[in-house]
Amino acid sequence: MNILDDFITINPNGIYCKYGDFYLDPQQPVQTAIISHAHADHAVSGNKEVYCTQPTKEFMYLRYHRSAAQAFNIAGYHQPFKIKDITLTFVPAGHMLGSAMILMEYVGVSYLYTGDYKIQPDATCEPIEWVGADVLITESTFADPNIIHPNPVNEIKKLNSIKSNILLGAYGMGKSQRLIQMINQFAPQKKVLVHHKIMPINQIYERLGFKLGKYQLYGRKMMKAQDEFVYLVPPFTFNSYIKAVGVKRLFASGWNNLQVNQNDTLFISDHVDWNDILTAVEKVKPQQIWTLHGNGRHLKEHFGYNIVVKILNQTQ
The missing domain is CATH 3.40.50.10710 (Metallo-hydrolase/oxidoreductase)
Structure with missing residues (x-):
């Protein structure tokens, strides 16, 4: 198995996958965008082609109207689709209605981008589901042992x-x-x-x-x-x-x-806390953890030599 260290990189437009020539939740309008959910810091207007769930499309239309995107490609949960040689699948993230983690499979290696996700019960969105992946690309907004969300x-x-x-x-x-x-x-x-x-x-x-x-x-x-x-x-x-x-x-x-x-x-938080991220690692069973948003230092210290933890340089 060959995990590609440069499978995703960070540039001024956001999180880029050169092997599929697409962006995950870009910060600026791009040619091809995979949108995990409809919050404005993840779903900007003006992208030429967007892949997302149906609720995400509807929320984006509500906010941006005709400038939401030039073209939408809608995929349901667990319905794989391909961009170039990468197979992508949306998995419920539990963050808000229509939110999705994005499973990307390329040359025998699987990479799971969480976007924003939540484990706490929420009757107003699809509950989180877990899939295994070789690399867990997780948000780490609250990746601190001192941050535990209340009930x-x-x-x-x-x-x-x-x-x-x-x-x-x-x-x-x-x-x-x-x-x-x-x-x-x-x-x-x-x-x-x-x-x-x-x-x-x-x-x-x-x-x-x-x-x-x-x-x-x-x-x-x-x-x-x-x-x-x-x-x-x-x-x-x-x-x-x-x-x-x-x-x-x-x-x-x-x-x-x-x-x-x-x-x-x-x-009341709609993001994972420290214990939730540890649960995610337990469920996904990755060989490597890549962190986005916030500081992954505590995860690096916690896992030591047991799991490779790579801190990507995107901030919230």
């Missing part, structure tokens, strides 16, 4: 002790839908109101068969009454309501730099 159900249950109306900030795509579903399940007395920017995203989820539970479009008069409303808003709106009165302000995030304190934050 998201316990975080949502914090809302039950707050009797005033709540202004809840969260990213509109993926995070907001997960929150709506969890509030309905674990804080059912709450009445969920959503910002108008979030509604079209919810509609795609519902149309694709992922039911979120009860929610309604926010109306200005509603939150003048204290009725255990949770008004779910994107970050820009949350920041503009800094002087809002009569509400408890909370932000839902798994990012350390956005976690204010226990009283003002719901610690």
